Amino acid sequence: MQLKQIFVLCIGFFLLSAFTNPPNKKVSTLGVYEGYHTKDYKGYSYQSQYLKMPDGVRLATDVFLPKKRTEGETFPTIIYFVRYVRSLELRVLLRNKNKPLTGAHVPHKEIDFFTSKGYACAIVDLRGSGASFGYRKMEFSNEEVLDMSTVMDWIVEQAWSDKQLATTGISYTGTTAELALSSKHPALKACIARSNIFDLYEDMNCPGGLKQTPFIQSWKETTLALDQNDFGIFGGLAQLLVKGVNPVQGDKKRVLLKQAIAEHKKNFDIFSGILKIEARNDIEPTTQANCDAFSIHTRIADIIASKVPIYRISGWYDGGNISSAIKGYLNTPNTQKLLLGPWDHGPANHISPFTKSDQVQFSVYTEMLRFFDFHLKGIQNGIDKEAPVHYYQMGTEEFRASEQWPLTNSSAKTFLLSDKNTLVKEGTSVQEGQVNYVCDYTVASTNRSRWNSLTGLYKNGTTNYPDRQEVNKKMLLFTSTAIEQDLEITGHPFTELYLSADAEDASFFVYLEDVAPDGSVTYITEGQLRAAFRKLGDKTTAPYQVVGPYHTFLTKDKEALTPNKVTPISIAFQPTSYQLKKGHRLQLSIATADINHFELTKVKPKNIKVFYNKEYPSKLVLPVTK
Structure with a gap:
């Protein structure tokens, strides 16, 4: 092939490439960004x-x-x-x-x-x-x-x-x-x-x-x-x-x-x-x-x-x-x-x-x-x-x-604590009663938790929450029946518990969990509260806008428990967005220790009682979108 023919073919390939491969199209959407930078330094x-x-x-x-x-x-x-x-x-x-x-x-x-x-x-x-x-x-x-x-x-x-x-x-x-x-x-x-x-x-x-x-x-x-x-x-x-x-x-x-x-x-x-x-x-x-x-x-x-x-x-x-x-x-x-x-x-x-x-x-x-x-x-x-x-x-x-947070299409779905360690939908008849929990101070959430991820020396590998069936044996559990359709939880869950303790202070830890048909338990989110700081504050006087229960954590609002007296305690969970699958069960787990991550109160109860009746309607409130 002559040099002139080769040159013509090269020009032809160049022009064809130019028309069939136009410059990168500009794309800009969440996490994707193409065509806006032409120079790589x-x-x-x-x-x-x-x-x-x-x-x-x-x-x-x-x-x-x-x-x-x-x-x-x-x-x-x-x-x-x-x-x-x-x-x-x-x-x-x-x-x-x-x-x-x-x-x-x-x-x-x-x-x-x-x-x-x-x-x-x-x-x-x-x-x-x-x-x-x-x-x-x-x-x-x-x-x-x-x-x-x-x-x-x-x-x-x-x-x-x-x-x-x-x-x-x-x-x-x-x-x-x-x-x-x-x-x-x-x-x-x-x-x-x-x-x-x-x-x-x-x-x-x-x-x-x-x-x-x-x-x-x-x-x-x-x-x-x-x-x-x-x-x-x-x-x-x-x-x-x-x-x-x-x-x-x-x-x-x-x-x-x-x-x-x-x-x-x-x-x-x-x-x-x-x-x-x-x-x-x-x-x-x-x-x-x-x-x-x-x-x-x-x-x-x-x-x-x-x-x-x-x-x-x-x-x-x-x-x-x-x-x-x-x-x-x-x-x-x-x-x-x-x-x-x-x-x-x-x-x-x-x-x-x-x-x-x-x-x-x-x-x-x-x-x-x-x-x-x-x-x-x-x-x-x-x-x-x-x-x-x-x-x-x-x-x-x-x-x-x-367009905003919390979501505009979110509504509160309430589950009431009931007899035999169950959670029932609001509007369902509650089997009234109370349950005693012998406090277990060996309860320890995983040492690869959300809290461990905060700094290098505190980590024990990749953040991971394994099946919680074993640790749940040491906790007080309330579990729903299998849900009939997917439940989308997005926002700030909280629980209000009516309980008594045989001491003047206590540390409370609550966990929201997903129980699969095979019995395996998946962590969704958690919350904690020192009982002495249980007093709810006036949100209009809070230093900033608050979602969910508001506690001041101020000395003036610190109050000892009266031993064995029923007291309402509201605990906010860390926010989340999680789809609970059809056929799975929702679980609220309650403990008085997480020794891997938190210092406990000096005064500790031996027993706590959780109440559930018309006078003391202990409940779990979820922000749901579906």
């Missing part, structure tokens, strides 16, 4: 330095810039304000000075993803942590807000910055992402808070007024070790691979790093104070402040005033942080999006009992990119036209959209 350049705060304290800062950028090209910046080490220095044979290993709270793949899409990323060690100087006087402080504002001032002055900023992060870093909004910095245009803490007392430290002492101890051990650059706490492999906190560039002999670590010795001991707190308004002795002084929910006014659009992301098994995400959505009108998935903390894993794989299938990064592109780059991708709430329903195994 493929990699990044890295730099680190100290930034000087107004009081002279220096903060270690890593900056990652898209690598294949043109001269003069500028980028929006995603900022992470980190408490647990911005980046790590590996041992010599594993080290890459141009690509440090970022810490656990900012996964390396996240930096790769966003820099490839044309974003700069900055990770900052908060004062008194990592390689930063200074010491910590309290957590989530006004001092930190001023630091954040100074860091943002520095970023917008850089030649590579387009002066558009966003914050994000997971857990503590997700909380500082929202804390930054209270600075009301004019360049801050978006915030994605993942698994963050809205109410520090109720959603993290003391759910239901019961201290998460095992978690707090694990958090303490982790934080104290990291503040002193001690990675031995993570085991021999960590010590073998990791040299320690990554020093800033230029600090080759780690002189500055050693000086910074030395200053961390002055960090206040939050943990000893937390462990002494019982009521919401109890004073932490070191700071002479109560738990709310550390909590994001007390900054609602400033967060709203910032007018920064917020996207909140959490999962049904995300400790008590799932409640935080919903509270944040309901109480900050600048929260534009709420995403609730079948995930634990992070999200790290897909936990729905109806799927075999624990791998997160949904692309959280893609969804974040849609939000950032719209608010920082002005890309009209339609995310603003979509429903503000998306939630995953376990059982149907699908995401659903809603």
